[in-house]
Amino acid sequence: MLNPIYMETVVKQLPVNAEGYLLDATLWTPEWANEVARSYGITLTDKHFDVLNWLRKKQAEGVALTIRKVGASGIVDIKQFYELFPGGPLKVSSKIAGIPKPVSCI
Amino acid sequence: MNKNLIIIGAGTAGTMMANKLHHELRNEPWHITLIDRDNTHYYQPGFLFIPFGIYKPEDVVRPRTDFIPEGVRFVMDEVQTIDGEQNLVRLQSGDVLTYDMLIIATGVEIAPLETPGLKGELWYKDIFDFYTYDGAVRLAEKLQNWEGGTLVINLAETQIKCPVAPLEFAFLSDAYFTEKGMRDKVKIKYVTPLSGAFTKPKATEMLNKLMDEKHIEVVPDFYLSNVDTQKKAIVSYDGKEVPFDLLITIPVNKGDGVIERSGLGDEDGLNFVPTDKFNLQSKKFKNVFVIGDTTNLPASKAGSVAHFEAEVLTENVLSFIHGRELTATFDGHANCFIETGFGKATLIDFNYTTEPLPGKFPLPVVGPMDLLKPTLTNHMGKLAFRWVYWHMLLTGKHLPVPTHMSMAGKIQDKKIEPVTEHA
Numbered sequence: 001m002l003n004p005i006y007m008e009t010v011v012k013q014l015p016v017n018a019e020g021y022l023l024d025a026t027l028w029t030p031e032w033a034n035e036v037a038r039s040y041g042i043t044l045t046d047k048h049f050d051v052l053n054w055l056r057k058k059q060a061e062g063v064a065l066t067i068r069k070v071g072a073s074g075i076v077d078i079k080q081f082y083e084l085f086p087g088g089p090l091k092v093s094s095k096i097a098g099i100p101k102p103v104s105c106i
Numbered sequence: 107m108n109k110n111l112i113i114i115g116a117g118t119a120g121t122m123m124a125n126k127l128h129h130e131l132r133n134e135p136w137h138i139t140l141i142d143r144d145n146t147h148y149y150q151p152g153f154l155f156i157p158f159g160i161y162k163p164e165d166v167v168r169p170r171t172d173f174i175p176e177g178v179r180f181v182m183d184e185v186q187t188i189d190g191e192q193n194l195v196r197l198q199s200g201d202v203l204t205y206d207m208l209i210i211a212t213g214v215e216i217a218p219l220e221t222p223g224l225k226g227e228l229w230y231k232d233i234f235d236f237y238t239y240d241g242a243v244r245l246a247e248k249l250q251n252w253e254g255g256t257l258v259i260n261l262a263e264t265q266i267k268c269p270v271a272p273l274e275f276a277f278l279s280d281a282y283f284t285e286k287g288m289r290d291k292v293k294i295k296y297v298t299p300l301s302g303a304f305t306k307p308k309a310t311e312m313l314n315k316l317m318d319e320k321h322i323e324v325v326p327d328f329y330l331s332n333v334d335t336q337k338k339a340i341v342s343y344d345g346k347e348v349p350f351d352l353l354i355t356i357p358v359n360k361g362d363g364v365i366e367r368s369g370l371g372d373e374d375g376l377n378f379v380p381t382d383k384f385n386l387q388s389k390k391f392k393n394v395f396v397i398g399d400t401t402n403l404p405a406s407k408a409g410s411v412a413h414f415e416a417e418v419l420t421e422n423v424l425s426f427i428h429g430r431e432l433t434a435t436f437d438g439h440a441n442c443f444i445e446t447g448f449g450k451a452t453l454i455d456f457n458y459t460t461e462p463l464p465g466k467f468p469l470p471v472v473g474p475m476d477l478l479k480p481t482l483t484n485h486m487g488k489l490a491f492r493w494v495y496w497h498m499l500l501t502g503k504h505l506p507v508p509t510h511m512s513m514a515g516k517i518q519d520k521k522i523e524p525v526t527e528h529a
Contacts, residue, residue: 062383062404063402063404064265066263066265067299067343068263068358068374068376069374072373072374072375078329078331078343079343082343082344086344087327089329091327102264102301102305103305103306104264104304105269105270105306105406105454106270106305106444106462
């Protein structure tokens with residue numbers, strides 16, 4: 001379930017799916033990303049945006065994203081990725097980056 | 107002038123391509139060479155059944171040469187490097203083969219050494235894989251005498267061969283220990299880097315209850331860093347620990363070493379080859395095509411995917427040879443049985459853009475298979491598939507399943523409603 005802050009600040013701005021992921025990646029803005037991050041208690045820095053922009057670029061190229069790929073991106077290693085986006089780093093960063101949730105085939 | 111087509115890898119994908127192209131090019135001046143390092147072909151879907159005694163080891167092994175048509179040259183050697191600039195393949199024996207067209211079908215394998223502590227003192231004592239013949243056979247011996255405890259099934263990575271097999275292993279474990287009368291002595295934990303055992307909306311809705319019904323605890327968002335062999339626990343990158351008595355690991359999967367040695371792999375170092383997701387051409391060399399588990403496609407690494415890709419690739423190879431545009435496109439189609447234990451299985455059918463949906467397969471109303479629903483018929487289908495694999499699939503015979511995913515029989519009762527306050 002989406003928390004009340006998320007409903008209040010993020011959902012009102014752009015259409016998202018039931019889990020709060022942006023429906024159309026092209027509508028993404030840095031301001032919207034800041035709102036999503038805030039709902040997770042994260043204040044976005046330039047380093048965060050470097051990761052978000054890399055994720056958005058790779059997603060547009062059709063790459064299947066993994067935590068390991070982010071760790072090999074040259075921007076952050078896996079430990080740093082966890083520090084920037086605690087919990088489930090790829091799940092959280094994908095949401096903030098406005099790209100679909102990482103999924104398996106089922 | 108005769109031309110050379112080389113296929114590297116005589117697994118599911120490479121063997122299918124050798125058979126299909128041998129037939130299609132029978133009146134053309136093309137020589138086909140198939141290369142592999144040994145002459146043992148494993149029926150890999152059968153590995154899952156070996157630990158539980160459902161299949162015997164000998165059920166899943168045949169010589170590769172049984173499925174290679176006369177007229178295709180089989181070279182048993184290790185490929186050292188592929189030189190895409192010079193169009194040649196260097197072999198360990200010192201031989202150098204030149205090609206006009208190359209198909210890479212080298213597959214993936216488990217790479218337990220990627221995770222510290224995994225392949226150490228506990229390997230094949232308290233830690234087992236079931237994605238290799240040896241692992242499955244050793245695990246069968248272990249399970250026979252195991253007295254119970256915490257059984258942890260852990261996926262080290264998300265890009266793995268047959269992503270549903272770990273789930274099937276969990277379900278079959280529940281059935282195995284129940285039938286042995288010792289289910290109360292075994293705690294089963296399913297530890298995944300993803301947000302849950304199921305991640306697609308319809309599959310979650312239809313199948314998530316299976317985990318509760320079978321008393322399988324799901325530990326989500328766990329990305330494996332290392333194994334603490336002293337504590338007998340798996341440890342995540344954010345410091346979480348899950349202790350185990352018996353660990354069933356699905357280690358990181360990597361493509362063959364030849365991809366790395368040849369500089370053909372993706373940037374994450376896992377040796378998957380960048381490939382056009384629709385026409386299956388290598389992104390680096392126009393006369394190189396890639397099929398099966400070794401591609402970097404955002405599709406499942408599964409035999410059914412290789413099968414549907416083989417139909418598309420056969421068409422595109424013929425187009426390439428004749429200088430035509432590559433018009434055949436792969437849609438990401440996969441079709442997988444999922445064993446749920448006690449003689450039942452469910453079935454999923456999906457592609458790049460359509461998630462697994464409920465309904466009937468392959469025909470609307472009559473099925474006979476049910477999608478996203480555990481049934482006896484699906485289980486019979488899965489068991490019958492071994493015969494189909496040896497006798498029809500590998501040798502390139504036509505199977506009554508469409509190459510492109512069909513919506514016929516699928517039920518989309520409602521679209522996933524977006525949460526939005528916009529009109």
